[in-house]
Amino acid sequence: MITTWEPTAAGVLRLPSGRLVRGRGLRRPVPVGPVPAFALYLLGHQPPPVAWESRWLHWPDFWLPSDRAAIAAALREAWARAEAERVEVACASGYGRTGTALACLAVLDGIPNCEAVAYVREHYAPRAVETPWQRRFVSRFR
Numbered sequence: 001m002i003t004t005w006e007p008t009a010a011g012v013l014r015l016p017s018g019r020l021v022r023g024r025g026l027r028r029p030v031p032v033g034p035v036p037a038f039a040l041y042l043l044g045h046q047p048p049p050v051a052w053e054s055r056w057l058h059w060p061d062f063w064l065p066s067d068r069a070a071i072a073a074a075l076r077e078a079w080a081r082a083e084a085e086r087v088e089v090a091c092a093s094g095y096g097r098t099g100t101a102l103a104c105l106a107v108l109d110g111i112p113n114c115e116a117v118a119y120v121r122e123h124y125a126p127r128a129v130e131t132p133w134q135r136r137f138v139s140r141f142r
Contacts, residue, residue: 099128
């Protein structure tokens with residue numbers, strides 16, 4: 001039974017380890033096909049319930065997460081689970097907060113902090129990681 005994403009599916013980022021993580025914008029409909037096993041929703045307000053396991057982290061649009069320890073723990077869990085499960089990371093548009101989180105996952109996967117934003121922009125979306133403080137967050141993520 002396949003438990004990870006199809007590598008060519010929309011929004012799927014392949015990390016150097018081979019882990020696949022889907023990023024998306026919640027303003028758009030859920031893509032047709034398999035649903036996540038686990039999702040991180042990065043929003044300034046609680047999202048509506050979903051049929052899969054999910055975690056909401058308070059992260060206002062264009063800003064940084066409210067609880068940096070909680071986001072670090074959630075990203076570590078998402079990275080670990082992506083080895084064998086379909087993991088989704090999403091915010092409203094799928095670029096700023098989602099891109100920032102995906103860049104942090106790339107750091108956890110071994111990409112140097114100074115290269116993580118460029119990696120995500122090349123392999124996920126050119127608009128990923130929208131603000132200078134989001135780029136700085138990635139550069140300091142451990």
